[in-house]
Amino acid sequence: MSCDPSRTCPICDQRGLPILPLRYAVARCDDGVKDKAPKLQAPFGEGVEQIPLPADSAHYTLRLLRPGYLYVFNEARGEWKAYVVNDNAYLTEFDIHARTPPDIGDAQPCERMQNAAAGRCVMIPDAARAGGVWLGFSDTAWTAAVLDKHRRQAWRERHMQRINVGTWARGKATPAPQPHLARIDRLTELVCEFALPAPKEVPLTAEMIATHETAQARKPAGERSILLQPVSIRPYPALDYSLHDYHNQQLHAQDVVDAATVAAGDFAPAMVGLQDPVGITMELARLPAARLEDFIARTDSRPLAVSTAIDNLRNVVMDDAENREIYRTERNARNVVLNPGHMGMGDGGGAARGGQAIADWLFPEQAKQREELFERWRNPSAAQLQAARNKAWASYTRKYREPQRAAFVQQWQAQLRAFDQAVVAPLVQAHVDWMRSAGLYEKFDGTHDDQDAHSGQAFVDTLTLCIQDTQQYAPCARLYTQWLGATTIERSNLLLRALAWNQKQVIDRLEGFSQGGLRPESLRGLPWGGLITGYDAALGALADGGKNAVVRLTAALGGPFATLAGKAVDGMIGPALVAMGAIAKAPVVMVDVVMSKSDAIAELTARMTALNPKVSDLPSLHRAIDIQMRKARIYGTPIAGTGNHRYLLLADPKVIEDFPGIDATGRPTGRRFAESAILTEDDRRRLTRIRWKKLLPGAAGLGVVTAILQVTALNKLADDLDQSMAHEANENSWRYRAGMAALAGTLAETTGRWTESASTAGSRMARFMEHYVGKALRFVGKGIGIGAGAVMAVWDGWRGWQEVQEGNSWVGALFFGSAVVSVGAAFAFSTLGVWLFGAAATGVGIVLVVLVVVIAVLIEVLKDNAMQDWLERCYFGVFESGKRYQSAQQEMSELRLAVAG
Numbered sequence: 001m002s003c004d005p006s007r008t009c010p011i012c013d014q015r016g017l018p019i020l021p022l023r024y025a026v027a028r029c030d031d032g033v034k035d036k037a038p039k040l041q042a043p044f045g046e047g048v049e050q051i052p053l054p055a056d057s058a059h060y061t062l063r064l065l066r067p068g069y070l071y072v073f074n075e076a077r078g079e080w081k082a083y084v085v086n087d088n089a090y091l092t093e094f095d096i097h098a099r100t101p102p103d104i105g106d107a108q109p110c111e112r113m114q115n116a117a118a119g120r121c122v123m124i125p126d127a128a129r130a131g132g133v134w135l136g137f138s139d140t141a142w143t144a145a146v147l148d149k150h151r152r153q154a155w156r157e158r159h160m161q162r163i164n165v166g167t168w169a170r171g172k173a174t175p176a177p178q179p180h181l182a183r184i185d186r187l188t189e190l191v192c193e194f195a196l197p198a199p200k201e202v203p204l205t206a207e208m209i210a211t212h213e214t215a216q217a218r219k220p221a222g223e224r225s226i227l228l229q230p231v232s233i234r235p236y237p238a239l240d241y242s243l244h245d246y247h248n249q250q251l252h253a254q255d256v257v258d259a260a261t262v263a264a265g266d267f268a269p270a271m272v273g274l275q276d277p278v279g280i281t282m283e284l285a286r287l288p289a290a291r292l293e294d295f296i297a298r299t300d301s302r303p304l305a306v307s308t309a310i311d312n313l314r315n316v317v318m319d320d321a322e323n324r325e326i327y328r329t330e331r332n333a334r335n336v337v338l339n340p341g342h343m344g345m346g347d348g349g350g351a352a353r354g355g356q357a358i359a360d361w362l363f364p365e366q367a368k369q370r371e372e373l374f375e376r377w378r379n380p381s382a383a384q385l386q387a388a389r390n391k392a393w394a395s396y397t398r399k400y401r402e403p404q405r406a407a408f409v410q411q412w413q414a415q416l417r418a419f420d421q422a423v424v425a426p427l428v429q430a431h432v433d434w435m436r437s438a439g440l441y442e443k444f445d446g447t448h449d450d451q452d453a454h455s456g457q458a459f460v461d462t463l464t465l466c467i468q469d470t471q472q473y474a475p476c477a478r479l480y481t482q483w484l485g486a487t488t489i490e491r492s493n494l495l496l497r498a499l500a501w502n503q504k505q506v507i508d509r510l511e512g513f514s515q516g517g518l519r520p521e522s523l524r525g526l527p528w529g530g531l532i533t534g535y536d537a538a539l540g541a542l543a544d545g546g547k548n549a550v551v552r553l554t555a556a557l558g559g560p561f562a563t564l565a566g567k568a569v570d571g572m573i574g575p576a577l578v579a580m581g582a583i584a585k586a587p588v589v590m591v592d593v594v595m596s597k598s599d600a601i602a603e604l605t606a607r608m609t610a611l612n613p614k615v616s617d618l619p620s621l622h623r624a625i626d627i628q629m630r631k632a633r634i635y636g637t638p639i640a641g642t643g644n645h646r647y648l649l650l651a652d653p654k655v656i657e658d659f660p661g662i663d664a665t666g667r668p669t670g671r672r673f674a675e676s677a678i679l680t681e682d683d684r685r686r687l688t689r690i691r692w693k694k695l696l697p698g699a700a701g702l703g704v705v706t707a708i709l710q711v712t713a714l715n716k717l718a719d720d721l722d723q724s725m726a727h728e729a730n731e732n733s734w735r736y737r738a739g740m741a742a743l744a745g746t747l748a749e750t751t752g753r754w755t756e757s758a759s760t761a762g763s764r765m766a767r768f769m770e771h772y773v774g775k776a777l778r779f780v781g782k783g784i785g786i787g788a789g790a791v792m793a794v795w796d797g798w799r800g801w802q803e804v805q806e807g808n809s810w811v812g813a814l815f816f817g818s819a820v821v822s823v824g825a826a827f828a829f830s831t832l833g834v835w836l837f838g839a840a841a842t843g844v845g846i847v848l849v850v851l852v853v854v855i856a857v858l859i860e861v862l863k864d865n866a867m868q869d870w871l872e873r874c875y876f877g878v879f880e881s882g883k884r885y886q887s888a889q890q891e892m893s894e895l896r897l898a899v900a901g
Contacts, residue, residue, distance in 0.1 A: 017169055018121035018260040020184055020271040021070060021091075021135055022191060024048045025063040026283040027238045030056060030423075032294055037061045037238040038195045043177045044273045048280075051433045054426035058287060060280075062273055063192045064089035064120070066244040069101065069141050072122050073134040073156065076166070080147070081122070085137075088247050089193075090119050101141045117263035120256065127169035127267055136160035136447075137274050140458035143449040150446075158442040161274050169267045184260050184269040188253045191271070192239060198250035199234040241290035242283050243465065277439040281466040284431040288424045289469050295419050302888040303408050306875040309895060310405060313867065314393055321392030322385050326630050329384070333377040379634050399871035399878060408876075428473040435466065435479060441492050448502055453541040456501035460549040463498045464556055471559045480560040484576040485567075487517035498553055499579040505538045510575040510582075517572030520590040520648070526578070528587040535582035550583055551700045558708050565712045569646040577648065584705035586652035593645045593661035600645075600717045601628050603660045606687035607714060647713035654699075655706040659713050866898040 024044075027037030039059050040049065048060050070083040070091060082096035094102050117123070124130055134156050142150070149155045156162070161180055168175040175183075187194045209227065216224045239246040249256070260269035380388075434440055444463070449455040470476040483495040489507050491497070500506040513526055539547055554561065561580070568577055569590055581588035595603070605625045649659040649666070656666050871877055873884050874891055885891040 015263060016123035016125040017127035017130075017165060017267050018117040018123055018184070018263050018269040019133075019135075019163075019165075020121045020187070020256070020260070020269070021065055021137070022062045022271055022273050023065050023137060023276040023279055024273055025061050025192070025239075025242070025244075025276070026053065026058050026280055026287065027061040027192065028057065028241060028287070028291075029059050029238065030291070033238045035196050035236065035238060037192045038190050041190060043179050043182060044190070046179050047275060047439065051430060051437065053430050054423070057291070057423055057427060058430075061192055062190050063239075063244075064247075064249075065137060065274070066276075066279055069138045070122070071096070071136050071138065071142065071150070071160075073150070073160075074124065074130065075132040075134070076130045077125075082142070083122075087245055091122070096142075096147065097144070099144075117256075117259040117269070121260060121263075121269070123263070124165050127165050130165040130169065132162050133165045134160045134162050135272060135274055137276055138443075138447040139278055139462045140447050140455055142447065143452050143455055145449050145451065146447060146455075155446065159275065159439070159446045161272060163270075163272055168270060171268070172266055173268055175268050175270075180273040181270055184271045185257050187256065187271060188250070193247060193249040194253040194256070196236060196238070196248060196250060197234070198248050241286055243286060244279060244283070275439060275443070277434060277437060277443050278462060278466060281431065281434045281440055284427065284434060285466060285468055285470050288427045288431070288473065291423050291427065292419075295416075295423075299412070299415075302891070303405075303875050304412060305888065306891065307405050307409055307412075310400065310871070310874075310876070314396070317392050317396065317867075318389035321388045322631070323627055325380050325385055325388035326627060326634075329380040330378040379630055382634055382636075385631075385634060396868060396871055399868045400874060400876045401878060402876075405876045424473075428470070428475050431470060431473075432475045432479055435476075435494075440466075441494065444494055444497075444502075445491060450502050450504040450507070453501065453503065453539050454546075456503045456539070457542055457546045457549045459502040460498045460553055463494055464549070464553045467553075468556050471557060477560050477563070480557055481563050484557065484560055484564050485574060486576075487572055487574040488515065489575055495557070496575055496579075499550060499576060499583070501539060501550065503538050506535055506582075509534050510578055514573060514575045514578050517574055518578075520569050520571075520573055520646075523573060523578075523587070523589045523648075526587070528581060531578070532582050532585050535579075536585070548700050551704055554580070554583060554701070554708075555704050558704075561708050562712045562715075565648050565709055566716065569648060580705045580709075581650070583701040584650055584652070586650040586655075586702060586705075588648055588705075588709075589651050589666075590646060590648055591659075591662065591666075593647075595645055595661050595717070597632065598629060599661070601625065601632055603687060604714060604717055607660070645713075645716055647716055648709050649713065650702065650706050650709060652702060652706075655702065655710075658706055658710045660717055870894055870898040 024040075029036050037059075038061055040061065044062060045060065053059055065085045066089075067087045068085050070085055072081045072083075073079070074081075080096050081093060082101070083091040083093050084101055085091060092102065122135065124133060136150075136156070136159060150160075163178055163181050168178065168181065182190070189195060204227065212227045234248075236246050236248070257269075263269070444459065448459045467476070467480065471480060480495060483493050486493055486496060489496045489500065489511055497507065500510055509531060513531060518526075561576070564576060565580075577588055602625045605628050606621060645661065647659070649656065649662065651666050653664065656662055657664055872879050873894070875884065877884050885894060
């Protein structure tokens with residue numbers, strides 16, 4: 001921006017009492033923060049500090065406004081003013097009655113505006129005669145209807161800040177204190193942007209100047225550049241974690257004070273702290289994960305990575321030994337019982353087989369008895385399998401120092417548990433308290449229009465950023481599940497209102513269909529066509545990208561939605577699950593599938609092989625299913641038994657076959673697999689496709705909802721199979737739910753791509769949301785999707801597999817981002833099946849895990865010698881330190897080679 005300094009500027013040359021608007025925010029103050037943000041001091045903090053923060057982790061502070069809109073009402077003049085706030089907290093006034101606020105984009109103020117008090121301050125004319133002045137920050141531009149409501153004081157009192165400017169002005173240079181209001185000359189003491197040290201300028205040396213001048217002399221006059229003063233890059237860990245950019249202004253603090261003092265004349269310029277529950281909640285949503293990332297970054301990742309690799313390799317080796325023992329026992333039984341000539345040589349063996357054939361013809365009962373004997377002997381006992389597992393790994397245990405590895409793991413887990421309890425849990429609780437707070441509800445309710453689709457989109461996007469990256473924490477998940485499970489849409493239920501875009505038309509329609517809750521059997525009778533059409537019509541003003549805002553929200557709530565869908569089939573259906581159908585543009589219906597254990601095993605195994613490149617043809621799939629059937633029998637699952645599996649599905653022909661036991665018409669399939677599970681090629685293609693994964697971003701709603709419901713449905717089968725194991729202590733009892741974790745990982749990857757493409761562009765009410773969404777994507781990677789594990793199994797690092805065996809593995813968890821991914825990426829070996837990596841939460845307990853799922857395939861690629869060589873040379877290897885791998889990079893590279901054989 002530029003202006004003519006010789007002319008009067010309606011912005012820069014305003015006169016009046018300057019009041020600098022600030023916002024309440026959250027700053028880190030842990031030991032990792034050298035430059036601490038200032039704490040709140042009187043008269044600031046009323047209405048904010050009632051929700052406590054853990055004193056050794058974070059505290060409330062004052063910051064400049066974040067991008068959005070500022071509304072000001074002057075009681076004495078009866079006058080409203082509205083401002084766009086840019087990303088550096090400069091104010092641009094606009095016509096409050098304009099239907100669309102100006103899009104200032106990345107425009108920056110001119111030098112004159114930067115030096116004027118009006119650049120950042122609200123100017124109150126005739127301050128001595130002024131009375132009350134109301135100020136309110138909003139993420140969303142107000143519509144005419146919202147403005148009209150705020151003409152009533154009762155509405156302003158809900159979320160705006162009132163100060164008495166007349167009383168302040170009449171105090172001249174020594175005004176009486178008021179809540180949230182102080183002299184502007186305290187900004188270097190209280191405001192983060194002005195209190196924290198500025199980046200240091202790097203002096204230009206004579207050599208630097210000479211080099212630049214020489215280079216410029218060779219250029220045409222019109223292409224020459226000036227040499228700017230370089231500055232050092234300075235991190236601000238107290239605030240850098242936040243979605244809201246931090247711009248240090250310490251060097252300009254005195255200029256701001258001087259400009260405001262000149263403009264104020266005889267009065268004392270002021271600064272006012274504005275309530276910003278939305279900004280605080282966004283910051284608390286991000287802070288626990290940021291602290292965890294720092295904790296992991298400070299940990300030596302190499303022993304952690306190697307230890308996790310050894311754990312998973314042990315599972316692979318033992319599982320492979322189990323598979324081999326099953327086939328060895330069958331081969332021996334077949335040779336002894338069914339093939340008496342297997343030891344014979346030449347004509348002797350042939351004669352024995354011929355004699356056996358004659359005897360079977362003469363005495364059919366003898367043949368039947370031999371078949372029965374073979375069936376009894378072909379499978380090893382559970383004890384034999386355990387012995388085979390232990391024996392297989394025994395040859396590896398001599399190659400590394402297990403006591404040292406176990407001691408490291410124990411220490412790591414103790415540190416992680418202590419960190420979780422001391423740091424993560426209190427921050428999570430603060431986030432929950434703010435989500436439940438009246439202040440957050442009042443801000444959302446007071447600044448959004450329930451009859452404007454663009455305002456509805458802003459409501460959805462803003463709430464998404466308040467909850468993003470939090471569903472992995474049990475207190476947050478409980479709150480979200482409670483809100484989603486409600487049978488009526490209360491005004492304080494922000495999640496249900498967001499699923500309805502906060503639009504009265506949509507809310508009334510959803511309420512009309514599900515008032516008081518529906519029995520799941522009633523879903524088929526809903527007028528889905530009209531409901532979906534009406535839902536879409538209410539959003540007709542939005543661009544296609546804007547319509548995907550609710551898809552991002554649904555993805556961010558994947559775990560709570562899955563929990564709700566799993567429980568709803570035996571309870572009541574509320575508006576949330578009806579809304580899922582509207583979002584997906586397909587009816588949500590309940591089905592009852594009667595399926596034998598053998599059918600369930602075959603179906604689950606086939607679904608899991610869709611993610612495993614080692615099982616790509618029909619013979620491999622048969623082999624995988626057969627060995628799972630055999631293990632189920634050995635460990636006590638009643639293969640012949642049947643179960644009634646009830647779950648929700650989306651009745652859309654594009655995805656309906658993603659659900660277990662369902663044919664293309666949406667009915668329970670008549671195709672039953674025998675115990676030997678012989679599938680046709682058509683069966684293989686049908687059962688190993690992931691249809692929702694092939695959808696385009698334009699059908700993101702259908703894809704996300706299908707993925708959540710599919711994983712929920714398959715998990716119900718997995719739970720039934722896992723819980724039916726007679727030998728629960730065996731390592732295999734986690735297998736099926738682990739497979740669902742793998743599927744959820746694929747879900748996360750796909751929905752991450754979808755939601756990244758679901759641009760917020762087109763929203764005329766919250767133009768700055770696109771900036772926030774983009775930054776959130778950078779923070780959490782694919783976390784704007786369901787996250788790599790929003791509906792995955794959770795693994796308790798303190799009790800190991802036993803926790804899984806006790807049934808605590810069906811909880812939502814979310815991957816935490818780059819610090820964890822950098823560890824996990826080193827283990828991504830497709831030849832070992834599907835690997836998932838991340839930090840998972842049990843309660844609010846966090847543990848770094850790597851999960852491997854091998855789908856019942858003999859692991860021919862594992863070469864004992866290569867693996868043992870790697871173990872000897874790894875971080876915990878038995879070789880002396882000089883002969884072990886000298887870097888983590890070399891270690892992981894050699895592991896890849898060993899695994900590949």
